[in-house]
Amino acid sequence: MIQRLIDWLDESTCNFLAVKTICRELDAAGFLRLDARDSWRIEKGGRYYLTKNDSAVFAFIVGTASPAEYGFRIITSHSDSPCFKIKPNAEIYGEGGVVSLNVEKYGGGILYTWFDRPLSISGRVMTKGADPFHPVTTLVDLKKPVCTIPHLAIHFNREVNEGNKLSVQKDMKPVIGYFSEEKIKEFKEKGGVVKSIVAEHLGISPEDIIDYELNLYPLQPATILGAGDEYFQSARIDDLSMAFASIEALLAESGHDAEATRMAAVFDNEETGSATKQGAHAPALRSLLERVTSAVAGGDSDAFHRAVANSFMISADDAHAWHPNYNEKYDPTNHPVIGGGPVVKINANCKYMTDGDGAAVFRSLCEEAGVKCQYFVNHADVAGGSTLGNILTSQLDLRGVDMGAAIWAMHSAAETAGVADHLDCVKVFRRFFR
Secondary structure, eight states, rough: OOHHHHHHHHHHSSHHHHHHHHHHHHTTOOEEEOOOOOOOOOOTEEEEEEEEETTEEEEEOOSSSHHHOOOOOEEEOOOOOEEEEEEEEEEOOOOOOOOOOOOEEEEEOGGGGGOOOEEEEEEEEEEOEEEETEEEEEEEEESOOOOOOOOOGGGGOOOGGGOOOOOOOHHOOEEEEOOOOHHHHHHHHHOOOHHHHHHHHHTGGGGGGGEEEEEEOOOOOOEEEEESEEEETTTTTHHHHHOOOHHHHHHHHHTTTOOEEEEEEEEEEGGGGGGTTTSSTTTHHHHHHHHHHHHHHOOOTTHHHHHHTTTTEEEEEEOOOOOOOOOGGGGGSOOOOSSOOOOOEEOSSSSSSHHHHHHHHHHHHHHHTTTOOOOEEEETTTTOOHHHHHHHHHTTTTEEEEEOOEEEEESSEEEEHHHHHHHHHHHHHHHHHH
């Protein structure tokens, strides 16, 4: 299973490709793809999924009973991770034919971890379709080192190790190469270096590309490490490890019938606040639950509200592991460790959806699954972030819990997590779906 996760992480170099990877697994397992624009025929026991914006995916198995009676069991996660997005007209031409790229920071990444690494480009491009409202979308991953963000030498900044404030616009421009005057002129005529190399990779003309959504990603492959192979390290562990764990569990339990309708919902844009049509702030989940309930329960006028009342949601987003070099940053009695099992996340100011009821349910599931469980609570003087749970419960009055696996260096270009913790999360998710 861990090798499969490693392979998935390497394939999923952006949100679009993460969803493509998930859809491939769902197709192979016999799930039927739905289109929100169509009229649906939903049957009890049926396996279905739909996507939103190519960057969010919702997979579900309809229960053998009405959702009004047994509700939904939902695991939510997200497909996006902090990175650098390539702006339109990205090329910046400098001395000696050096070409840099104009980029924008996406999410809250640890910037200095991106320096001096081989970087590649992935995302999607739009070309002309049948009419202006239906452009053709093509996913792309160059899968080779095409640029790097070179750091300034220590000789020009002797205080770099004393603290180095960074400007994305000035310090984080990736260099994509140096070219002759003739080649630069050719690039400009074709729409720029980015469009030219992406078009060459896809076997199309640069002029065919109307627009693009492209990001940089570290080319270093995911790997297992540690004296006993106890860790795995990769970019995008937050939150693809939880997204893949939820899909792994749903597929593993798909051969067993259950009264409740089971769902894995992978949203996009959590790292920027979720306020998009494919994010948790949108009514995407509510609309889906309404449609499924209506299709199964028929004319029962209050079936949806009863279904919500009978449902439970696990908001799965990774947690901060205790760091041996920074003990002072952690709560003295509630700091999860790598290898300690799934983490229940609690915040008195409601940054997480967890309450006593949700925590009790999850701890009981862990006990039944035979895995350990631990807590994360912020140090009282250190502010924390939030995630999907409390966003979704502002639209749906669901019972639930915020949880995750403990990881180091969250939002770094290379995060680290525990092998045993990932396996335990899948065990708990399988028990939840069972």
